[in-house]
Amino acid sequence: MKTMPAVAMAASTTATAIAEETTHETKKNEQETATYPCSCHCGSITFTVTLSPSLASQRVMECNCSICRRAGYLLVYTPKEAVEFLNGSQARLSKYRFNNKRIDHLFCGYCGSSLGINFHDFRQGGYGVSVRAFNDVDLEGLAYQKGDGKTVIPPYSDLSGVQWALDQAADLSQQAEKEV
DSSP, X not given: OOOOOHHHHHHHHHHHHHHHHHHHHXXXXXXXXXXXXXXXXXXXXXXXXXXXSOGGGSEEEEEOSHXXXXXXXXXXXXXXXXXXXXXXXXXXXXXXXXXXXXXXXXXXXXXXXXXXXXXXXXXGGOEEEEGGGBTXXXXXXXXXXXXXXXXXXXXXXXXXXXXXXXXXXXXXXXXXXXXX
16 A cells, blocks of 8 residues: 655645645735736647736745745636636646645646646645746736745655655555555
């Protein structure tokens, strides 16, 4: 039976806690709703995001955990119905899963642009969408909230550069169990 390493459980719990904290701290006053066109760099993935309140009133999450740092995420959190993929873009999304393998980090398989996170059963099935994918947005004009995923997850659990080896070891272990 495959068990989830404590490191993976801690990383999953931390990502969820940071995302929930951001949602609760986002100013939910009577601001207008706005829809933003978004895309990857090459244009293979196009979508819109509807935010209420608008992006100008949101606090964008800037987390220092290994995945957010390497992907360059600057995230706003939204329910799934607020994201509309255009022209079959959703089928072209590439996904990366690590740790508990329950959330998808979304990117374009052609140009490599990081687009955000599909939380599936976390966060009531919502998305964390990187504002870097929003077309024509002034990143310097946004309000940010710093997320400290790096210290919430102990330093030994930074899986940067080792996730592939962990996955290979898990696959070999599963294969050995089947052969017994």
